Amino acid sequence: MNDSPADRRLLAEIAHRRRIVIALTWQDLRNRYVGATFGLLWSFIQPLVMALILWFVFAVALRAQPRHGVPFIAWFLVSVAAWNFFAESLGTATQVFREYAFLVKKVRFQIEILPLVKILAATFVHFLFMAVVIVVLLAQGVSVSWFWLQTLYYMAALILLVQGLSWITASLNVFSRDVAYGIQVLLQLGFWVSPVFWEFDMIPDRFQALATLLKLNPFVYIVQGYRHSLVEQIPFWADWRLMLYFWCFTLAVWLAGYFIFKKLKPQFADVL
Numbered sequence: 001m002n003d004s005p006a007d008r009r010l011l012a013e014i015a016h017r018r019r020i021v022i023a024l025t026w027q028d029l030r031n032r033y034v035g036a037t038f039g040l041l042w043s044f045i046q047p048l049v050m051a052l053i054l055w056f057v058f059a060v061a062l063r064a065q066p067r068h069g070v071p072f073i074a075w076f077l078v079s080v081a082a083w084n085f086f087a088e089s090l091g092t093a094t095q096v097f098r099e100y101a102f103l104v105k106k107v108r109f110q111i112e113i114l115p116l117v118k119i120l121a122a123t124f125v126h127f128l129f130m131a132v133v134i135v136v137l138l139a140q141g142v143s144v145s146w147f148w149l150q151t152l153y154y155m156a157a158l159i160l161l162v163q164g165l166s167w168i169t170a171s172l173n174v175f176s177r178d179v180a181y182g183i184q185v186l187l188q189l190g191f192w193v194s195p196v197f198w199e200f201d202m203i204p205d206r207f208q209a210l211a212t213l214l215k216l217n218p219f220v221y222i223v224q225g226y227r228h229s230l231v232e233q234i235p236f237w238a239d240w241r242l243m244l245y246f247w248c249f250t251l252a253v254w255l256a257g258y259f260i261f262k263k264l265k266p267q268f269a270d271v272l
Contacts, residue, residue: 017113025120032121048132050080067199070231074140077133079196082226085126086158086219087187093118093166094183097174101272104174111268112261115166119159126155137230150229150236158222161250167257171264174271194219221246 067075093115100117103109130151138144173179194217203211214220221242228234237243 017110021113021116021120024114024117025124028117028121029124048129068227068232070137070142071140074137074142075227075231076197077136078226078230079223081126081129081133082154082158082223083191083194083196083219084129085122085155086162086222087191088125089119089122089158089162090165090169091180091183091187092122093162094169094173094180096166097170097268098177098272104272105269111265112167112258115163115170119162119166123155123159133230142231145233147229147233147235151226153236154222154225154229157225157246157250161218161222161246161253164250164253164255164257167261168253171257171261171268174264174268190217190219193217195223215242218246218249 065072096114096118097104097111100111100114103114104111134148169179169183193214195214200211200215224239224242225236228236228238
């Protein structure tokens with residue numbers, strides 16, 4: 001499938017501006033935790049505590065059984081890592097045009113790269129969280145495997161998905177702050193309807209219509225991919241139908257997101 005001229009120009013612009021993107025990403029991380037003694041640690045202390053609470057509820061109180069021969073805590077943390085990356089990336093990128101209004105008003109600055117700044121900042125934090133996940137996996141007896149490298153592929157896939165989504169949400173958020181609040185509500189709902197602490201084989205047969213509907217969620221491909229890579233050792237092409245659906249969805253979101261962004265961009269400076 002050929003890229004459109006607009007896509008090629010955008011990729012060239014991102015490559016050309018990579019130093020600016022890296023500088024803004026580092027500055028964003030510094031500003032986020034300025035004055036905090038523990039700095040970046042807070043970025044994954046909160047999700048880690050939440051994960052431990054949920055683990056206690058399901059594994060200890062409700063006696064959840066190991067999944068795929070792996071203790072529930074290890075299996076669950078892999079899923080939480082993927083979800084936190086998605087939620088943090090989309091949540092912060094949605095507000096980026098308002099946060100960087102001073103750059104949005106600069107006529108010559110290519111502001112379409114700004115969501116990538118937030119996404120890369122979330123990626124850095126994600127690597128820190130993944131380090132904790134790997135320690136837990138090793139402590140629980142999970143062996144190191146070449147399949148672990150597939151996680152990088154799923155990270156890249158998630159980054160591309162969020163980039164497209166954030167062009168839509170960040171553009172709309174310029175005109176109404178309600179968009180950012182709405183995204184946070186949807187993310188809270190999304191945690192429960194995405195297979196983060198459950199799998200599709202847990203759904204009774206009489207609810208298979210619901211399962212089919214839930215599979216339309218593109219995040220399903222990501223969270224299952226993390227588990228396939230780190231726990232189950234399944235190659236990324238095993239479920240080629242889900243892979244094809246994800247990439248078609250992501251391409252559609254990219255095209256729609258960039259179109260909406262370009263359509264609304266001329267009005268940004270006046271609104272902000």
